[in-house]
Amino acid sequence: MSPEPAATNAWLAPHAELLLRCYRHWTGRDLIDRGLSPADAARALYEADFVVLSHDTATDPCFNYANLTAQRLFERSWSDFIGLPSRLSAEPLAREERARLLEQVVCQGYTDGYSGVRVSASGRRFLVRQATVWNLIDPEGLPCGQAASFAEWQWI
Secondary structure: OOOOHHHHOOOHHHHHHHHHHHHHHHHOOOOOOOOOOHHHHHHHHHOOOOEEEEEOOOOOOEEEEEOHHHHHHHOOOHHHHOOOEHHHHOOHHHHHHHHHHHHHHHHHOEEEEEEEEEEOOOOOEEEEEEEEEEEEEOOOOOEEEEEEEEOEEEEO
């Protein structure tokens, strides 16, 4: 799956910076090398061999970022992912558990070690392991979404 024009526009670098800054803020760790330029960091995050996703703060949050690994795993192109309600990444029976997790992250800032079942666009189920989920906050500390990253999954 190759990047679509929307995935490589000028918006990508600032959003990647938000993802990276907030990850470091909450966890004290870095997702990628800190020495990269903003454009190179955005590309490295987009092309990373681990999943990175984020959604907005709408009442029914929608995805606003999915790197290439996420697109491949969830079997969705950039244009199919962006704007999709993020609750649809989980099966209906798992959505309540997912909602509890996201509320926990709102209260704590982030969580590590999350595992849960997700579903691809074609209906294939997979188990996410050792995911980190964190809040996205603007420079004033106001909420602007949530993000998740994981490198371990297993088809079930």
